[in-house]
Amino acid sequence: MFENLLEIRELTKSFGNNDVLKGVNLEVRRGDVIAVIGASGCGKSTLLRCINMLEKPDGGEIKLDGEVVFKSSLHALKQKQNQTDKKSPEYSALKEECKLIGKEEAAGEKKRLKLLNSYREKTGMVFQQFNLFPHLTVMQNITLAPMKLKKTPKELAESQAIELLNKVGLAEKSGAYPSTLSGGQKQRIAIVRALAMQPEIMLFDEPTSALDPEMVSEVVNVMIDLARSMTMIVVTHELRFAKNAANRAVFMDNGRICEENSPKLLFNAPQSPRLIDFLSKVL
Amino acid sequence: MRAIEIFLTNFIDRGGYELTLEGLKNTVLIAVIGLLIGFILGGIIAVVKAIYLNSVAVRVIKAICGVYVAFMRGTPIIVQLLLGHYAIFPLLGINIGSLPEAIVIFGLNSGAYMSEIMRSGINSVDRGQSEAGRALGFSFSATMFRIVLPQAVKNVIPTIGNEFITLIKETSVLSFVAVVDLTRSMQAIADSTLEYFVPYIVLAAMYLILVLIITGIVKLVEKRYAVSEC
Ligand SMILES: Nc1ncnc2c1ncn2[C@@H]1O[C@H](COP(=O)(O)OP(=O)(O)O)[C@@H](O)[C@H]1O
Ligand SMILES: [Mg+2]
Numbered sequence: 001m002f003e004n005l006l007e008i009r010e011l012t013k014s015f016g017n018n019d020v021l022k023g024v025n026l027e028v029r030r031g032d033v034i035a036v037i038g039a040s041g042c043g044k045s046t047l048l049r050c051i052n053m054l055e056k057p058d059g060g061e062i063k064l065d066g067e068v069v070f071k072s073s074l075h076a077l078k079q080k081q082n083q084t085d086k087k088s089p090e091y092s093a094l095k096e097e098c099k100l101i102g103k104e105e106a107a108g109e110k111k112r113l114k115l116l117n118s119y120r121e122k123t124g125m126v127f128q129q130f131n132l133f134p135h136l137t138v139m140q141n142i143t144l145a146p147m148k149l150k151k152t153p154k155e156l157a158e159s160q161a162i163e164l165l166n167k168v169g170l171a172e173k174s175g176a177y178p179s180t181l182s183g184g185q186k187q188r189i190a191i192v193r194a195l196a197m198q199p200e201i202m203l204f205d206e207p208t209s210a211l212d213p214e215m216v217s218e219v220v221n222v223m224i225d226l227a228r229s230m231t232m233i234v235v236t237h238e239l240r241f242a243k244n245a246a247n248r249a250v251f252m253d254n255g256r257i258c259e260e261n262s263p264k265l266l267f268n269a270p271q272s273p274r275l276i277d278f279l280s281k282v283l
Numbered sequence: 284m285r286a287i288e289i290f291l292t293n294f295i296d297r298g299g300y301e302l303t304l305e306g307l308k309n310t311v312l313i314a315v316i317g318l319l320i321g322f323i324l325g326g327i328i329a330v331v332k333a334i335y336l337n338s339v340a341v342r343v344i345k346a347i348c349g350v351y352v353a354f355m356r357g358t359p360i361i362v363q364l365l366l367g368h369y370a371i372f373p374l375l376g377i378n379i380g381s382l383p384e385a386i387v388i389f390g391l392n393s394g395a396y397m398s399e400i401m402r403s404g405i406n407s408v409d410r411g412q413s414e415a416g417r418a419l420g421f422s423f424s425a426t427m428f429r430i431v432l433p434q435a436v437k438n439v440i441p442t443i444g445n446e447f448i449t450l451i452k453e454t455s456v457l458s459f460v461a462v463v464d465l466t467r468s469m470q471a472i473a474d475s476t477l478e479y480f481v482p483y484i485v486l487a488a489m490y491l492i493l494v495l496i497i498t499g500i501v502k503l504v505e506k507r508y509a510v511s512e513c
Contacts, residue, residue, distance in 0.1 A: 120420040125415075127411060133412065133416075149420050194418075
């Protein structure tokens, strides 16, 4: 077994001139439950979206379960090239190297692109806005991917779905359409939909931020329950979850992971001034 | 009153209705199959336009789609029919008869308009939907066909209904080509009696009734789709 389920090294991502991720490093062991906090716009969503490749990173490396999902040093190399003097011999050497590595990486990427969909099956994602499929019933929302992608027979997929629905207390909603559900119910269904693919790791992007306050706890309870048996990265400001279910907490600031600790220490004994400042504002 | 008598004699006693029935059949046939071809073709073009990959092959296909849509929307359907009948089909050595030719050209023409309709439909679906599909592990095309397009189609049903109505009415240009459509059939009756008033009133009424029927069908379809999501 590989000790680290997920390894992220020097991950960078820019949108135009906006450098959003500036070299993120994170190692996730199997069973880890990591709470990610940080100010709005610091790159938390972008990090999650890069992890399951909804957003293509620029540089760095992502490994899941020992398999390289993304790896590129071309971007960093090009930046270095742009920074060196155009007349120096180093520049033309860098240029050659860029060409070579560019070709190599393009070939490798084609291979990885083919594996991308199966990679995504291993990473479950829960969105702030639920994103349930409105034209499908709850049951169809849950069984669509297992049936089509894993070729699970319908009866089996449905019985597994019912089992999961029971766990989140929504078995009686299996025939309902999403538009008839409350926000809390929608998010619990969205969690079940992701779980139905039996992912290795679950990514949550502010799963309770779009909920009315009275519905937060029903979703948090489901997540706390899930944290016992699942590797999770959860972007959240829900202290109850971070303190009760997470074994690690990281603070992101300005495109980097700025501080990491056990949740207790991160919240109660923050080290960096930025974190102290942030906590004083949100808590 | 005499005009009505003349029309009825011609229409019923002398069997003019047979030609009208054939014209009606052809009009509906061309519009329905044309709409179907247009729907499929337009859907495919809209999906192609939504591909975010930027490889050479994708760009070439997108360019071809662009030229096709520009041509079909930029020239009158009657010109397309004439061009097809007298130039393209003979040039390709295809001899399928005027009616199938008309169906194909109306389908191709409708495909161009339908691609725009479907594109606006795809754009009307929240981006989170395709992201959720991709995150589950569906490929781009599977996400499109299973998740985005069903919602897109639902959002554009009224617009597709309008396109159907447009098609029904546009088939009347076929009277210039060698196809018996509804308009041509009434013209024949009018020409044979030299009495034009009644036949053309009846003709207008028949188109109007057709369009009203289609409007009703579209409303029904809309309602059925809405049930799944109230
Ligand atoms: N698709 C995108 N295109 C351009 N800019 C983006 C995109 N997604 C995010 N950004 C920018 O990246 C920065 C970080 O966004 P995000 O990762 O959503 O932050 P967070 O989730 O921490 O609030 C923001 O400045 C945002 O405007
Ligand atoms: Mg965010």
